């Protein structure tokens with residue numbers, strides 16, 4: 330048989346094996362040697378073309394079956410040459426290596442996906458051209474994107490921001506990392522802190538991590554506003570006290586008419602200052618949960634009566650009537666001192682913001698398994714647009730009027746926090762020039778007979 334005709338059929342499996350070896354980066358010498366040995370043996374055996382063809386068919390079939398997930402070659406098949414069996418064994422070990430590597434790769438890919446999808450930060454990965462090729466679950470809600478697929482998109486198509494686009498391109502082309510913060514407008518504006526980094530030296534492309542810092546920035550603003558507000562609130566009485574004290578020092582002390590008036594103002598302002606500091610401390614204790622409220626059964630009629638007694642002199646001074654309608658058996662679960670403080674703040678406001686001759690009523694009831702107390706006045710009322718904000722620290726509808734009335738702007742914030750700490754809440758209903766009703770809700774004490782009757 331001519332040598333060419335014998336070697337030609339060897340070419341096919343040789344190419345298959347060589348390709349596999351190349352793919353797997355396996356031990357090339359083993360296969361080269363096996364192939365040479367096989368060819369040598371076949372030729373030295375002086376095999377007929379038909380026999381050679383059968384051996385090669387066997388080898389080709391086995392290779393195909395293994396590639397399709399078939400079992401390893403059984404030992405001791407009589408018609409199989411030892412050399413072919415050796416080659417089949419090498420293919421089996423290649424197959425085993427390939428399978429193990431596949432399992433490891435699949436495992437790694439699944440772990441990576443689980444980690445990415447478990448993150449609260451959004452992540453996208455781009456190719457060398459800056460096109461998104463992969464992203465995690467958290468990214469879509471962060472971008473509030475309406476587009477159906479994020480992959481295959483350019484950064485500019487997902488977020489209209491040149492700085493982000495530039496950062497991605499710099500990471501892809503110059504391997505430069507950058508950090509930027511941007512605010513997305515829309516229904517729910519959000520602030521994103523974004524870190525863009527190149528992938529790796531031998532892996533072109535970039536990765537970006539999106540962190541939603543909206544709440545963080547809001548809290549920072551609240552803190553800054555609070556500090557500014559406190560400084561402003563403290564400065565007002567301090568400026569008055571210093572001004573009048575200096576005027577007295579400058580000779581007014583000897584003025585028998587002005588001196589007592591100025592001393593009176595200094596006294597009033599220092600009281601205001603101390604109220605402000607007290608309220609601030611109370612709020613800060615509540616917010617840092619330093620005060621541990623002691624829950625007990627609170628007879629709401631008694632708490633309302635004590636609070637009313639405190640503000641009655643002021644109400645009577647304005648010709649106002651305070652009437653209480655709280656059933657004596659209405660028992661809430663709360664801290665007695667805190668409940669009284671809540672009612673006192675609400676009654677104090679009702680008297681403060683109700684003109685002379687007005688009426689303040691306190692109603693108590695058990696509704697849907699909760700204690701409800703309503704403090705209703707016939708005062709100036711609150712426009713709807715202010716109603717949700719009056720529980721914020723220092724928020725006042727009318728700054729001038731509140732200060733004239735001696736308010737610190739913290740009373741309702743304290744009410745809200747105290748109630749929250751007792752598992753309760755406060756609501757307001759109001760009509761300008763008609764009056765306001767502040768309603769508080771508290772858990773019903775277990776043994777309250779109002780619960781059943």
Ligand code: ADP
Nearest residue numbers: 678679682719725726731736737738739740741
């Ligand atoms: P202030 O010390 O200014 O009274 P609060 O926190 O107690 O502070 O109340 C916040 C603002 O809510 C007040 O400045 C006032 O504008 C409004 N407000 C509170 N209670 C009443 C009420 N009963 N009637 C009308 N407005 C009220």
